[in-house]
Amino acid sequence: MEVVGWGWLDAVHPEDRAMVRESWARAAATGRPYEVEYRLRGPRGECRWTAARAAPLRDANGTIREWLGVNTDIDDRKQADRALRDSEARFRILAEAMPHLVWQTDATGEPDYVNSRWQEITGLDLAGLRGGGWLATIHPEDRPGLAAAWARARKAGGDYDADARIRHRDGSFRWYRVKAAPALAANGTIRQWVGTCTDVEERHAAEAQLREALAARERLAREADHRIKNSLQLVAALLRLQAGRVTEPAAREALEAATARVQAVAEAHKALQLSPDFRNIRLSDMFRELAAGAGAQHPGADIRIEAADGLTLDAERAIPLALILSELVTHALRQAEPPRAVQRGGPVYLLARLEAGAMLAEVAGAGLRPAAASSLSETVIRALAKQIGAQLSAESDPDGGSRVILRLAQDAAV
Incomplete structure (x- = not known):
């Protein structure tokens, strides 16, 4: 099938036109469904994100006679995704600049981020902390109490606050105040946990x-x-x-x-x-x-x-x-x-x-x-x-x- 007439591309955001044209040309050439997200200019000149979906209609011989498609406005979702990415980026910048050990887990408590100071102090990277590996950094006398308190906080969905000794890279232990709070999704469920470990050795x-x-x-x-x-x-x-x-x-x-x-x-x-x-x-x-x-x-x-x-x-x-x-x-x-x-x-x-x-x-x-x-x-x-x-x-x-x-x-x- 030969594609003719590209005037509709004028309504597509200039940065997205090449990608949209290539995706449409590929779908038309292969007969496969067309799916793409891009910014579409409105009647007042404003651009909003849209999700385009199209599928070919064939005759009895399998020849494509026409395409049927629909565009769905997804601008709110895209803005929310962008805000989330920006927030996470700011969090990473702040976490790396803080003098504390900063960590983050998924809803189940599995670590999915630690700042570079954590790795520098403890000598363990993210992979070494997963699967319960983080307990190896805790003083043996403090592990049972800390693990039990963490389990209770996750079950109750409340804040977590406890003191424990954390092992440094050189094998020494120092007292830290471990605090965490749940980050909630729009529906009220826990999306992740964000926590810090603050050195309180001098206080102890x-x-x-x-x-x-x-x-x-x-x-x-x-x-x-x-x-x-x-x-x-x-x-x-x-x-x-x-x-x-x-x-x-x-x-x-x-x-x-x-x-x-x-x-x-x-x-x-x-x-x-x-x-x-x-x-x-x-x-x-x-x-x-x-x-x-x-x-x-x-x-x-x-x-x-x-x-x-x-x-x-x-x-x-x-x-x-x-x-x-x-x-x-x-x-x-x-x-x-x-x-x-x-x-x-x-x-x-x-x-x-x-x-x-x-x-x-x-x-x-x-x-x-x-x-x-x-x-x-x-x-x-x-x-x-x-x-x-x-x-x-x-x-x-x-x-x-x-x-x-x-x-x-x-x-x-x-």
Whole structure:
């Protein structure tokens, strides 16, 4: 078939005419379908992309009688494709200029791009990272956690952020912050993942130094507190020795009271030594120490404690509280001993609990009697209760004993 009349080519963009003419001539010569995309000028002179499709119509002998074709406007698609290519080109330029390790994967997480800095730092190219090869660059201790976090991010379609050590070309490891976000297609599905690895080695080194400094400070504080406790116990022992040599009852009782107070502070410091964070004292630990100290002062005493292991109080409040409780326990035990005892007292209870938004510390016993308002013990108790913001109350029991309750705001306890 001979092609005649090429005037229609005037409507084709000058840059596309040679390609269009060659494609049409080839289709006409071979009888094969004609398919080509080119820019076509409109009535106002503007050019838009079109997709031309044509097929020959043959007679019974197979001779081509005519061609039937259609042109479909594809300008929007072409503009979108061009915008995407331009965006990807800008991304590549930016990725190559960045000081970070930049990477990109398809929707399934398979790497399809890494910048040159990645290859320079790790020594692995794109081919070496595919098929899970990227895990070889991660420190063995960090691989399970990083792989699991990456799998969760891909499943949820959310951002990814984790720290991990990446192996350099020379075999050394440095800490990096690994971040990634999904790039979505127009229909909302994940088209690809784009990520960066930022060197945070200096931050991790500074954090490690800070942790070591805090640990060293805690060790020093524990050592200092241990020395304070030992010194207080030495003072208590000296007071106890002196009390044993005093024959005058009132003087001996005063020395024993002083001994108990010093011992109570030492016992609170001993409980602080058992604290995991060295800031808060477990009341169960402190109660055990107080009970042991009171038992040493009053052999055969029956002191029962009850406090949940998770109930704690900061040391600033716990140490004065220990003094208050020690005063009350000592008072209860003395009142139950001859010649003061009306009847031989039963056990003394040392309790703590949370109730209605407050922490309650309680001492109860048959021998517990209100102290005189002018007594030193009463003065010490009220002054210390005011210091820690505790409400002090007393209740009588049917058995003739009584209980003293200290109520502290719950924000003082954990």
